[in-house]
Amino acid sequence: MLIKSLVEKFDPENQFDVLVNSFEQVKVAWETNVDISKIKLEKISNIVVSGLGGSAIAGDLLRNFLRSELKLPYQVNRNYNLPSFVNENTLVIISSYSGNTEETIAAMNDALKMKAQIICLTTGGKISELAEENNLTVVNLKKGFQPRYALYSSFFALLKVMQELKLISDQSEIVKEIIELLKGKGIEFSSENNRAFQLVEELIGITPIIYGVSDFTDALAARFKGQLNENSKVHAFFNVLPEMNHNEIVGWETFNEMNNKYKVIQLNEIDYHPQVVKRISVLSELIKKVGGTIINLQSDLSNHKSRLFDLVYLTDWITYYLAVQREKDPSEIDNIHYLKKVLTD
Incomplete structure (x- = not known):
C-alpha cells in the first residue's frame, strides 16, 4: 500500500481525507443560506471579487465556469486597493477564508469608503468583525481547512451568491452533477x-x-x-x-x-x-x-x-x-508564515 505509507509519513494534517471529501464542501456551500436583503439589486452595474490566494482563485474560476452567462462587467482584485471605478453601483465580494488576509481587509475598508455594496465570504476574523460593525451581508464558510484546500467551499458559495442575486440562471443541476463527479473521483484518486x-x-x-x-x-x-x-x-x-x-x-x-x-x-x-x-x-x-x-x-x-x-x-x-x-508535507507553507510574521512585527 504505497499511497497509504506516503500519507502516513508525510501528511500529518491528513489533507488526503480533505481531498477525498471535497464533494462535501460543495454540498455544504450550496446549502448555505444567502441573505441578499441588504443588497440593492437594481443598482448593481459591475462586480469586483477581492481576495488573495485560494480565496481569489475561486473568483477566477467563476469567470471560466460561467463564460458568457454573466452579463455584468466582472473583475478579480488582488491588492490592498480597489479599482478607482468602484462606487455605490459596484457589488464588491470580499473573499477571505481566514478573515484575516491583510490585503483583503484593506480592500474592504476601501469598499466601505467608496460606498460599494458589499458581501463577505469568510469563516470569521477581522472581516467578520468589520462586517458586523457595518451591518454587511456575510456568507459563513465551513471552518477547518487551509484556504487553498477550501476552494470548493469558496467557489460554490460564490456561485450561490450569484444565483441568489439572479445574475445567473439556476445552477442546481450542474452542482449536483459536480458533487457526484467529485465523490466518484475521490474514490478513484485515493486508490492505489x-x-x-x-x-x-x-x-x-x-x-x-x-x-x-x-x-x-x-x-x-x-x-x-x-x-x-x-x-x-x-x-x-x-x-x-x-x-x-x-x-x-x-x-x-x-x-x-x-x-x-x-x-x-x-x-x-x-x-x-x-x-x-x-x-x-x-x-x-x-x-x-x-x-x-x-x-x-x-x-x-x-x-x-x-x-x-x-x-x-x-x-x-x-x-x-x-x-x-517528494517527501514534502502538503500542508506546510513555512515561507508564507515567515513573511506574514515579518510584516506584522
Whole structure:
C-alpha cells in the first residue's frame, strides 16, 4: 500500500481525507443560506471579487465556469486597493477564508469608503468583525481547512451568491452533477496506482510550464501553478494562449533538453476556438522539434462546467501526490508564515 505509507509519513494534517471529501464542501456551500436583503439589486452595474490566494482563485474560476452567462462587467482584485471605478453601483465580494488576509481587509475598508455594496465570504476574523460593525451581508464558510484546500467551499458559495442575486440562471443541476463527479473521483484518486499518482512520475525533478487558454482554462492554469508551489514545494509557471503566441513562443527557439528541466502541461478543452486549436498544434510541433515534452490534460465529460472541475480536482490530486512522493508535507507553507510574521512585527 504505497499511497497509504506516503500519507502516513508525510501528511500529518491528513489533507488526503480533505481531498477525498471535497464533494462535501460543495454540498455544504450550496446549502448555505444567502441573505441578499441588504443588497440593492437594481443598482448593481459591475462586480469586483477581492481576495488573495485560494480565496481569489475561486473568483477566477467563476469567470471560466460561467463564460458568457454573466452579463455584468466582472473583475478579480488582488491588492490592498480597489479599482478607482468602484462606487455605490459596484457589488464588491470580499473573499477571505481566514478573515484575516491583510490585503483583503484593506480592500474592504476601501469598499466601505467608496460606498460599494458589499458581501463577505469568510469563516470569521477581522472581516467578520468589520462586517458586523457595518451591518454587511456575510456568507459563513465551513471552518477547518487551509484556504487553498477550501476552494470548493469558496467557489460554490460564490456561485450561490450569484444565483441568489439572479445574475445567473439556476445552477442546481450542474452542482449536483459536480458533487457526484467529485465523490466518484475521490474514490478513484485515493486508490492505489490511480491516474493522478501515475502522472506524478512525469513531473519528478522537472519544472512544469502550464499552458491554458484565455476565458476557458486560464484560471485552471493559475490554480494548478499555485497548488504546485504550495502543496508540492516546486517552482512552476503558467501562461495563456493566444497571448503567449505573441511572445513566449519565441523562447522555445533556444530550448535545450540537456540543460532545461522543463515539461509543458497543455490544458485542453473541446470548446476552444478552431484557431486556438491550430495554435496549440503549431506550438506543440515547435516544442517537440527542440526536444521538449508535452503532457496533455483534457476532460471528456459532456458539460464544460463539469469538465472544468474534473481537471481542477485532478490537478489538486497531482500536486498532493507530487508533494508526498517528494517527501514534502502538503500542508506546510513555512515561507508564507515567515513573511506574514515579518510584516506584522
